[in-house]
Amino acid sequence: MNEPLLAGLLTDKYELTMLAAALRDGSADRRTAFELFARRLPAGRRYGVVAGTGRLLEALPQFRFDDEACQLLAQFLDPQTVRYLRDFRFGGDIDGYAEGELYFPGSPVLTVWGSFAECVVLETLALSIFNHDVAIASAAARMVSAGAERPLIDMGSRRTHERAAVAAARAAYLAGFAASSNLEAQRRYGIPTEGTAAHAFTMLHTRADASLEAAELAAFRAQVDALGVGTTLLVDTYDVATGVANAVAAAGPALGAVRIDSGELGVLARQVRRQLDELGATKTRIVVSGDLDEFSIAALRAEPVNSYGVGTSLVTGSGAPAAGMVYKLVEVDGMPVRKRSSHKESAGGHKEALRRSRSTGTITEEIVYPAGRPPAGVEPCRMLTVPLVRDGEAVAGTGGAALAAARDLVASGLHSLPWEGLKLANGEPAIPTTQIPA
Amino acid sequence: MNEPLLAGLLTDKYELTMLAAALRDGSADRRTAFELFARRLPAGRRYGVVAGTGRLLEALPQFRFDDEACQLLAQFLDPQTVRYLRDFRFGGDIDGYAEGELYFPGSPVLTVWGSFAECVVLETLALSIFNHDVAIASAAARMVSAGAERPLIDMGSRRTHERAAVAAARAAYLAGFAASSNLEAQRRYGIPTEGTAAHAFTMLHTRADASLEAAELAAFRAQVDALGVGTTLLVDTYDVATGVANAVAAAGPALGAVRIDSGELGVLARQVRRQLDELGATKTRIVVSGDLDEFSIAALRAEPVNSYGVGTSLVTGSGAPAAGMVYKLVEVDGMPVRKRSSHKESAGGHKEALRRSRSTGTITEEIVYPAGRPPAGVEPCRMLTVPLVRDGEAVAGTGGAALAAARDLVASGLHSLPWEGLKLANGEPAIPTTQIPA
Structure with a gap:
């Protein structure tokens, strides 16, 4: 499961033709942010x-x-x-918000500076990574918040590109998901994995000489065994x-959990809870799944559900599959x-940011200011801008500890939001951002 | 740019725990489809x-x-x-629709058969690939159709996961896009790449002692040089x-193309065409980009636009980022x-399909029938189901020739649709599907 060795070609052609033109006229060496x-x-x-x-x-x-790669490049680029x-x-250098930090419109999430040549060629890769991961994490955080302490499991690998699935599992985990179904996410990032079973496993036990119910019981016994x-x-x-009844017959009242993947989940959860309790399986948990998003998760808050499996809406950013990040x-x-140009204005200049809060910790305003002049x-x-890379070397952590820190940062960020900010309904950004011009 | 060597772990954990249970009770060897x-x-x-x-x-x-991978598996799987x-x-064996074929609800796009063990473990990977690629290709085909012969360029790499971008470029190309911005798509799949320039290149030429217009002219001269x-x-x-005027001043009337990336593209395209013609640049093409989708492409049909650059809406499936494929x-x-269960019924049995058409070639109905019994x-x-894999070996082509064939198949598929099928507005599937039960 080696990662691809080199990432240079994961890039738009124009980054490299711009580079060629800039090298030729000498502007490639200008210092840029x-x-x-x-x-x-x-x-x-x-x-x-x-x-x-x-x-x-x-x-x-x-x-x-x-x-x-260079052979391919030589087809359209000059030798220099x-x-x-x-x-x-x-x-070059990179500053930015720590991974897991909340952001708002205009937040300078990342600033890359160095020569034009070295900064421009990173554009596509940086945007691909952030537009994807931010979209997933932002949707995931709303689901976590809607889940109100109940664990959520990423089951979305099959609904997105096979490699995007691994990054999605990581983004969901940092946003507060408890686990993923994706094994490569476990190997690559140490994310806990969980799994249940599919309908196929029950149907596999179909016998010409037995009822469907008997087949289900056989399947459950095999799984428990x-x-x-x-x-x-x-x-x-077949029938919930x-x-x-088959589940408790197969596993006894110590059964870990049952999963419901279809139907009106709230109604079914109540029926199943009652039935489990009557069968003495009072500690058996109920996992629900099936086209869940932050709204249906919130709607199940009063129901006897113990955890949620989330697929499509998670890995597609719940309606916003790309985060709208730009690199300017x-x-x-x-x-x-x-x-x-009229509708795409962005403030010029190299910036940093800080966030104001009340003494209670509730945040009130973000201030974006010219770098070095708070x-x-x-x-x-709280200062939001931190050093990430110096002279091309990462100075911020990577790996498991950094992922755990990012996960903590999301959790504390959600805790710091004003009440309106946690509302799922459409509305304005939770806090205003003040831009101090250069 | 080596591809990752092994794909086994790009899989949901439950595929392998089901396998473990099926190996233990002997059902792993049952013949399944x-x-x-x-x-x-x-x-x-x-x-x-x-x-x-x-x-x-x-x-x-x-x-x-x-x-x-096996070390990781040993943490939760038995030695067998x-x-x-x-x-x-x-x-095992795989049959299915040829790549590039149109499909409708219930079309048996792929049938995988063999032992339960070998079929079940492919579920996640197969779904990841198809749910992603089908979503992109299906959106792309509508854009191609809306573009009415004008070339479209995939510029979406930065709006999706860096590896998904390469698959998206491939899916867009097979659906009829002319080119991609993605260099790895060129290396990996031979897809033609194109590139223009970014606003950054113009702004790079800013001088404290010169106007913005002079900086733009310097940038254009550098690019042409x-x-x-x-x-x-x-x-x-800055100003279109x-x-x-700067573009023609820099390149002369033989300038290849200009790109407009913001504003009301139709109005601007007309103004720019008039201005280019007045400057003698009558052959200079106009490329437009900026949040285009199939609807805005169609809306520009009457305008003097020569090609379209499409980003976000392409790589996110234009509102449908996962195709809704299941593996049952x-x-x-x-x-x-x-x-x-009530709302997820699927017809049982191993199936094949054919498509009926009028003598004109216009398709009229899809018929899904038990395998071997047309x-x-x-x-x-026309028979839709073709052999893809026999005894684990691909019998359908892969690589460049197969991609070109898939591209031709999409084009002829779009040509075979009844008029209603090409409408962009919401509606029913273009043709009905008849399911003949097993």
């Missing part, structure tokens, strides 16, 4: 969650071009540019009441620059 | 496009578990199951009319099986 940010949140969202930072830091040393890329190693009574039995293949040149040789008199506040 | 299909099309869609077949065939030999997976090699007059200049960084056990030891008297028709 690029900012990765979102002009707005997905429609109606109150906050977003920064995710992908750790993946970008891990990808940076892989952003290289080997001989095969190909030589530059053959030797490429990002040597192999995986122990702590397993989760899927009870809705019969399924529950904001400074050249110390001069703030900006595009003038406004006076805004205590209590 | 699994069907990959969509219960419905995304809301309002008239047809879908089969995509991912080639990627699945290429992934099959990689679906293995190496020592590192780990041994089985260490030696795993899919040895490096890439030739056939290049595409991005004219909307000035941008066009339909037959065990020759017995059709099906789940009984209905009599339904000429003219």
Whole structure:
């Protein structure tokens, strides 16, 4: 399960043709700052969650071009540019919000600075990672919040590209999901995995000479025999009441859990809870799944549900599958620059940010200011911009400890939101952002 | 840019725990057929496009578990199951629709048969590939159709996971896109790539002692100097009319193309066309981009636009980022099986399909029938089910020639649709499907 060795070609062609033109006219060496940010949140969202930072830091040393890549590049690039890329190693600096931090429209989530040459070629990879991971983490955090302490399991691998699934499991975990179904996410990121069973396993036990109910019982017995009574039995293949009776018959009252994957989950959860209790399986948990999103999770809050399996809506960002992050040149040789076209304005200049809060910890305002010039008199506040890369080397952590820290940061971020910010209904960003011009 | 060597862990844990239970009770050897299909099309869609077949065939030999993977598996699987997976090699058969074929609700897009053990473990990978690639190709085909012969360019890499981007470029190309911005798609699949320039390149040429217009002219001159007059200049960084004037000043009337990436594209395209013609650049093409989808592409049909760059809506399936494909056990030891739960019914049994058409070639009906028993008297028709894998070996082509064939098949499929089927507005599937029960 080796990761692909090199990531250089995961890039839009124009990054490299721009590089060629800039190398030729000498502007490639100008000192630039690029900012990765979102002009707005997905429609109606109150906050977003920064995710992908750790993946970008891990990808940076892989952003290289080997001989095969250079052969391809030589088809459309001049020899000088190909030589530059053959030797490429990002040597610039990156600042940004820590992974797991909340963000709002205009938050300078990442600032990459160095020569134009080394900054421009990272654009596609950085945007791919952040637009994907942020979309998943932002949706996941709303689900976690709607789940109100009940554990959520990512079951979405099959609903997204096979490699995106691994990154999605990571993003969901950092946003507070308890586990994933994805085994590569366990190997690659140490994320806990869980699994139940599919309807196929029950149907596999169909016999010409036996009823469907008998087949289900045989399937449950086989599963318990192999995986122990702590397993989760899927009870809705044929009839839920019969399924529950078969489940307890197979595992006894110590059965770990049952899963319901179809039907009106609230009604079924109540019926199943009653039936389990009557059968003495009072500790058997109820897992529900089947097209859940943050709204249906919230709607099940009063029902006897113990955990949620979430698939499609998680890995597709629950209606916002790309986070809308952009990567814009904001400074050249110390001069703030900006595009003038009407509806895509972004403030120029290299920026940093801090967040103000009440003494209770509830956040009240985000302030984005020219780098190095924080406004006076805004205590209590917290600096959001931290160093991530210096001279091309990661200075922020990566790996398991960093992922755990990001997960804690999301949890405390959600805790810091004003009440309105946790509402699932459409509305404005949870706090206003003040931009202090350069 | 090596692909990851092994794909076995890109799998939901429960596939392997079901395997463990089935190996233990002997049911792992039962002969099974699994069907990959969509219960419905995304809301309002008239047809879908089969995509991912080639990627699945290429992934099959990689679906293995190496020592590192087996160490992880041993944490939750018994030794017999780990041994089985260490030696795993899919040895079954796969039939299905050729890649590029249209599909409708209930179309048996793929049928995988063999032992339960070897079929069940492929579920996650097969669904990941098809749910992603089909979503992209199905959206892309509508854009191609809306584009009415004008070329479309995939510029969506930055809006999706970095590896999903490569598969998305492939899916878009097979659906009829002319090119992609993604260099790895060129290396991996031979897809033509194109590139223009970003606003950053213009802004890079900002000088404290020169106007923005002068900076733009310097940027255009640098680009033309490096890439030739056939290049595409991005004219909307500051003012479009000035941008066009600068573009022709830099490249002369033989300039290849200009790109407009913001504003009301129809109005701007007309103004820019007039201005280019007045400047003698009558052959200079106009490329438009900026949040395009099939509806805005269609709305630009009457405007002087030469090609479209499409990003977010393409790689996110234009509102339907997962295709809704499922992978269901339909037959065990020759017995059709099906789940009984109310709203997820699927017809049991191993199936094949054919499509009827008028003598004009316009398709009229899809017929899904028990495998090996085609209905009599339904000429003219075309068999849709073809062999893809026999005894674990691909018998359908993969690689460049197969991708080109899939691209042709989409084009002829779109040509075969009844008029209603090409409407972008919400509606029913373009043709009805008749299911002949087992």
